[in-house]
Amino acid sequence: MNNNFWITDKPIQINECIDKVVRAEAGAVNTFIGTVREFTKGKRTLYLEYQAYKEMAEKKLSQIGEEINDKWNDAETAIVHRVGQLDISDIAVVIAVSTPHRNDSFEASRYAIERIKEIVPIWKKEHWEDGTKWIGDQKEQTTYIPSEEDLRND
Amino acid sequence: MNNNFWITDKPIQINECIDKVVRAEAGAVNTFIGTVREFTKGKRTLYLEYQAYKEMAEKKLSQIGEEINDKWNDAETAIVHRVGQLDISDIAVVIAVSTPHRNDSFEASRYAIERIKEIVPIWKKEHWEDGTKWIGDQKEQTTYIPSEEDLRND
Amino acid sequence: MIDVLFFAELQEIVGNEKVSVEADGITVTELKNNLLSTYNLDNLSNAMVAVNQEYAQADATLKKGDVVAFIPPVSGG
């Protein structure tokens, strides 16, 4: 299971992630690919820098896989996230979820990307023409410590 | 636009479909991959046979791309469907939709697979151990001729 | 003459992908009835009809050179 969830500093091969979840019991694979977008609210990004607390990030990605197993019947998940410098259109994250039927694959894949943005210790630094900024606290969001109960009810 | 929507009798290369929609303006790509499942309601499939009315199917896939453009802002879609004999776990269809933000990519990709199952002239024949059957009318569903209005309101 | 295309189960019953029929000026429904009297096509009434690769209504009139296709309920994806 654990080798389905990993952090890499190399360009992501989409197929490597998808191949981990394709299987005879599954008729549907939903894949979410996050790429580096050039413009955000009119501001041009030159490139991004991603940093991770690698060991913990892999553990939390794996936890997301377990949460998906609890919520959807017979789902298999793989997630890879890249760190280091990423240029425009480079792939930052790939999520692949296979399920017997398509509805579950869409829902579980959507759940995975939302959870990544909540609990996985990965950070991005925007590099613009006029400066840089670590992203994460711009929205003054309260810190989030997921309790066991949160994880069950989320 | 049209070469984003095609029918093939060769194994599908997922990346070929995804590469058509990755672009600097998009931060999200949702991909749906339909594969051949071994068991459906306890019955074992040996292999599938897909047939298409190729020219019309490509036209209807392209129409789905246009419908997505009408419904979601700044989406780009590519869809490939395979025909011929497909074995267990072979890829039958790949949909890729890129959008600036992730929510739209999930919704549009979901829309595409539902529309494929409504309007695109492709048929599958199940080959089981004890027989074969063209799938499509088992549910006694009424025939569906989409009007212009349907297409707008769907 | 008008080309008529059959797919999936219909194609197997007819034994042909394509037949040419005299149908200028008649409607889609009339063509359907003519074919029902020629072939043993119970499922034909269940099929949609496309004329020149676009779904057509039952009362559409056919003209020389049209390509008509009978589209059984689809099952792609």
Add this chain to the structure above:
Amino acid sequence: MIDVLFFAELQEIVGNEKVSVEADGITVTELKNNLLSTYNLDNLSNAMVAVNQEYAQADATLKKGDVVAFIPPVSGG
């Protein structure tokens, strides 16, 4: 001694990925306050804390050999 890890903006302010501090027996909040008096870390109060790679509550007590990480609001994906 306890290893304390910093990431993202915090790492740049501290100037180190890791510092070793004397913190056996104190709580996460007490460690946070100690660090606030040492470094100019306005954002520290905004950070979650992980002990041995698992999110920890503010009143968790630290013991020798623990690895503490300050986790600023995450922005992966």
